[in-house]
Structures are given as C-alpha cells and as structure tokens.
Amino acid sequence: MTPAVKAPAPVRKDPRRLLLAAPLRSVAALGAVVALAIVISPRAADGSCIFLEPGNLTDILRQISIIGIISLAMTCVILTGGIDLSVGSILALSTSLVAMFLTRMWQNAGYAVHIAGAIAAAAAAAAAVGMLNGLVIANLRIQPFIVTLASMIGIRGLAKWLTGNANIDIGFGQDVAARFADVFRQKTIVIGAYAALAAAFWLTLSRTIFGRYVRAIGDNEKAARYAGLPIRSTKIWVYALSGLLAGIAGVLYAAENHQGNPNAGVAYELDAIAAVVIGGARLSGGAGSIAGTLVGTLIMGILTNMLRLKNVDSNVEMMIKAVIIVLAVTVQEKRNGQ
C-alpha cells in the first residue's frame, strides 16, 4: 500500500502572507487605476499630463471629500453588518439647516459665533437622526436596511417641509452666510477635514476598544453577545457617527454649492456603499477597513475625473462605474474564497 512514486513535497506558504495580501492588493488596484489615468489623460500644449497637474489632483480630492466623509462612517456601519441608507437625506437636512440658521436666525450674533452655532446645530441634528436610527435598530431589533430606508424617506420629507421645498441661497457678499461659504469651500479646508476625519476613523477602528467591538459585532453578533460585549450602545454610536458625518458632509456641501438644498444628496448613500464595497468590505459584516474605503473612494474619484477629462458622456460614466463595482468585488471574492 506504500506509494510507489513520491510526489514533490508541497511548498508551505507563510500564512502571514495572506494577511499582507489584502491591503497590498487594494493599493495595487489603486496603482493600476492611476497608471491608466496617466496613460489616457489628455496632454497639455507642452505635452505634460493634465491628470497629474496639482490643480487636477487636488480637484479630485475635493470632489471625493463629501462622499469620502460619508463613506468613513459607512465603513463602521457595514463592519457591524448593518447599512445606512439615510445618509443622503441627512446630508440634505444638514445643508438646509445650516443655510436656514445662517440666513434667517441669530442675525445679531457675531460672525464667528453665528457660523460655529449654525454648523454645530446642523451637525447635532444630523447626529441625533443617526442616533435615532441606532436606537430603533438596537432596541426594536428591526433590520438596519428597513429602519434607515424609513428614515431616508422621512428625513427627506423633513428637510423639504422645513424649507418649503425650496433652495435657501447663500449669497455672495459680506454677510455671515457668504463668509461661511467662502471659508468652507476652500480646497484646503475641505480636503483637510476629510483627511482629519479619515485619520480619526482609522485610529478608532484599528486601535480602540470601540473599533474592536465594531468588528466583533459584525463578525458574529451572537458570539459578541455571549462574550458580554455592549452591542446596543456600540450600534447606537455607530449610527450616530454615520449621521454626524453625513451632517458634516452636508455643511461642506452647502458651502460648496452656496445653498441649502433639501433635494441634495440623492443616491449618495449608494455611492458611499459602493466605495466601501470596492474597498474590500463585506456587506455581511466583520471585514473592511478605512484604508480599503479610502482606496475605493479614490478609485471612483479618479475614474470620474478621467472620464470627464476625456469628455465621456456622464451616462456612459455610470455604466462604466457599474462594471467597475462588479469587477472589484469579483476580484476580492476570488482572493477571499476557496
């Protein structure tokens, strides 16, 4: 019964290589997209690559900041195995609130106090909506998809009702609202806010106890319960953070567009989810990272930029994005699964 022929001994791979593989591959994917962008980018008169001009690169960062900020907290939500469909509506509510406070209230307050108060009020309202999502999800045990679908509809309605379904314009002048817009639409402020929040979320997820709980709950909620982890409070905080970041994104949106817009942010939740998923997160929870989400957001942003530079029809752009999403997830499933 002894084997007659000896097969060559199988090579044992160092299992730690599997750990390195995931982030390295996202970076490789990002590199590939950048390389592609450089190759097909239109050239300026002197032959240089328009894509690589500093102005263009910072434009990309600024363009992705709003979705990028939302997708940071969306990463946490998806890590817990949940989903937050209400962020687009919360963004609209936040743009409306900040514009209302700036143009219609506290007219005799000082500029700095007025602006800080308006931002704080909009962000607090957004965080409160997120926390409400979390409370319902954690305490009534309704699926996050359903709860946030309901608040996506309800909060959109609230924003329209508050504003009478009209945009609130933030003028170009010397009044407090215009000052606010001038400050908060600057590239450095927008990109800086995105970078600071990304760093904070990366630290939170990778280094804190809260981050550990977030991953544990998404990995196996039942086991997290048996381990005595604070599941309810963790979930409530995760959704509150999601609301807060949508609120901050809303403030930046209002400054950028010089208006409070109750119809803003439609389908932003889907763009954020797409960025998170391209970044390697699993909708079933437990897998995903801020680094991955940053890569996912950048890939989408660079693609948009590239296609606009080439004057590709925006409808075609959507079709191309659809293919990219499926492609990205297919590649990840290949590397995860057996």
Next chain:
Amino acid sequence: MPDLLKAEQISKHYGGAAALRNAWFSLRAGEVHALMGENGAGKSTLARILAGAARPDSGAIFIHGERVQWNTPLDAQRAGVAMISQELDLFPSLSIGENLVIGNLCFGPKSFVGARRIEEFCRPYLDQVGLKRPAAAALAQLSVGEMQLVAIARALSLNARVILMDEPTSSLFEDAVERLFRLIKRLKSSGVAVAFVSHKMDEIFRICDRVTVLRDGETVGVRDIGAASPREIIRMMAGRDVNVSRKSDRAPGPVLLQARNLSTRKLKQVCFELRRGEVLGVAGLVGSGRSELGAALFGLDRITGGELRLNGRPFRPRSPHDAIRQGVGLLPEDRKLQGLMMQMSALENSSIGALSRMRRFGFVRHAEERRQVAPLWARLNLKCGAPSLPVAALSGGNQQKALLARWLLLSPDVLFLDDPARGIDVSAKEDIYGIIDELARQGKGVILVSSELPELLRCSDRILVLNNGRLSAAFDAASAAQEAILAAATSEAAS
C-alpha cells in the same frame, strides 16, 4: 478480500496549507473502518474527497480496481459512495420523504410527485434504518439521532455501497449511539462498507474492524482492531505519548451558587448547589435542558420562577453582560456559532471580553494585550503560528482553547462549560481536563456539561442528571455507575 474502494497518494491544499499529503486509504466490502487522527490531521478532507465533495490536487481513487474521477458528490453517488456529514446536509423545512427523494437518482426524474409515491419509495429504507415515522412527517420535528437515520436512509436509497460517516456520534446520547451501532452492524452484514470518522476510542474498538490513522495530512498506518491497543493508536495520532492527568484531590469549599426551584421556558423547578472548588457535572440528552441551564445562569433565558443566589446574594442576570459582571461565565456549546469571531485573530478572540483591563483612554494597549494572553495560552498548551492569524486558520482544538482563554482572562467565579471537549482531539481534550481541574483547585465553581459519561465521571465531583427540563437524579461521581446515570437521563418517568 479485494478492496472495494482505494485511494492513493491523495494531496490537497487549502490556500497554501497542505491538508493532505500523499494520503492513502482502502476500504473492503462489508467492513467498518475507522478513520482517526487529531484535528487538522485531514480526516474530514479525505472523507470529503472520497465522497466527491472536494477535488484532490493529485492522487487517484479506485472503485473495484477501476480508476474513477469525481467532480461532484453526484458522481460519487452514481458510483455508490455516499457521505453523511456532521451537519447531515438535510433540508429541515422539508418532510422526511422529500429529503429522501430530492435529487435522488433512483427515484427518477419526475416533475410531479405525490405523497403516496414518496411513502412507497421511502418505506423500505426507513424500515431498514428502523425509523418508525411516516414519510410525510416534517424533518424539523425529529431529534438529531432520528435525523441521522434519515440521512442514512437517504444514503441507502441511493444504493450506496460505501457510506462515509463524519463523527456520527458526536451529537448523540448513548441510547441513540446504540441504535446507530446496531444499524451499522446490519449494514455491514449486507455487504456495505462503512468508513467511520471518530474521536472516541471506545466506539472504535466496539464496532470497527480496521483503523487507519492520519497525522498532519499523511497516513501513518492501518491496523486490525484486534491487534491494536488504544495506547498505540493514540501514539500514532499524536506522534508521541499523551500524558493522562488525574483529577486531583479537591475539598469543595463554601456554597458559591445556589438554585432553588429554578424555572425557565425549558427548566422545571431545578434545585442544586455549587461549591467553591467543585466541578459539577451535568448529564442529559440533547434537549434535556442541560444547555438551557447555562442559558438561565448566563442571562440568556428569562427566569420565570424560583431563585438563584450567588455568594449568598440574590442573582438574576438580565443579559450575558450582566452575568459576566457578577462573576458568571459560559463557554458555549457551538464555538463557531456562539463563541468565536472567525474573521478576527486568535489573540483578539481571547482578549475581546477583557479589553477594559488593557486600555489607555479607550485605546487597546497591544503589548499589554499580548502580555496578558500569552501565559494563558501557555497554560492551555495553545500553539498557533502567529497570534495575528485569523482564528479560522486554527484547528478545532486550538480554536476551543483560544475561546477558553477568553474566560480564563475574565476569571469568573462560576464557569459553565457546555460540552467543552466536543469534537476536539485527544491531546487537546487532556489539556482542557487539566484546566478544569486547575480552576477547581483555585476555588472556582465549574459546571461541566458533557455528552460523554466517562468524561463526566472523570472530571466531576458530583453529577446532576437532567431529563425533560427536570432534575431527575444527582450522583456522587466517585460512586456513580454509568448505567444508573443513563437510566436517569432516559427514563420516561420525568416527562
């Protein structure tokens, strides 16, 4: 006797790790052949390959000396090889009969099937396995043991000549095991070959004719049971002699936990006391309320009547979080479903419950985390390549140890262990028995649930028997007889 089934030089890799390396195996008609080895030795992988559920990277399989190549379990079934996996792979929402006919080649391709035709088709096979239930009965109503009979009946209805069973007794209590063994003997006399994956030495010696031992993906050897000793097989599996620790002399201290008429949706007026430094064994069938006792103590099930006292004070846990805070821990029955976060590392799984002891301003102190977990892993004899590896990459025994380390780190006064040695290899079992003894010597109270009576007799000071949610008997472990425990667990009087 010629080989009915033969496998040569089977190799299989999963993501770079070798599960099987040139393993070989042979099976004769009408024999019961045990496949033994520690966890991760490759038994289940080999069984899956023989059943067509996994494809080998290299190697050959022969049936009656003819080389075969299987791409799906269906191919193997056509050749008369069926597998009954641990999970049984049945459809709980269908009836017994539907489970038998679905996808069944011998039932034939029919678009419409009537209940009568199903009953006619199934009856001989259900009779053969001794299942006295109508084919129209819903599978979900059956006990685990009966479901297993359905799975075997399905295999027979496929005209299987070779039946592979992956740890068929791990979820059965003694009476169901006896029924299964009688059936296996009948199958054997009708010429069916049974390959039997198991960790239980006494079972192997009772019903098997030969045993093949695997270690680290390689076949170590094959022995006739008549010419082998348990000690020799253990040495073949482990590659070394295993130290069998003895229960140390313990003197239980003051009462730690007291239950008076404890009732939940499943428990009926259960009374017991647990002392410091005592291991209290709990015997009972699956569904007897033995796991529900843990659920009540751990705040998972609502207590509907009676009272619990912990250290003399009333104890009514509202949640696992609350129970842990008050000093009660629970190692759950199903480590993958209820215990581990499979995508997280072994280290993170061990430390997740006690992160508040290794933090600074809400941040985890990684060096401190390793410093606190490392000595516990050493005590448990847990070996893993890198602490940052996902726990899913560890063998079953090491996974269980990583989970047990979580509780050692929290160090609750009362630890409820729900079948902690289920489905893990011999040396890991010994390590866990050693820890149970150590906990008792430290003055903790341990409640140990087990399906295996020898394990209970060996580790416990006293043994409670649950039957249908009631406490049907209590024994002193030193003087208890297995028969008496079994009688108390299975008698109908308590229901």
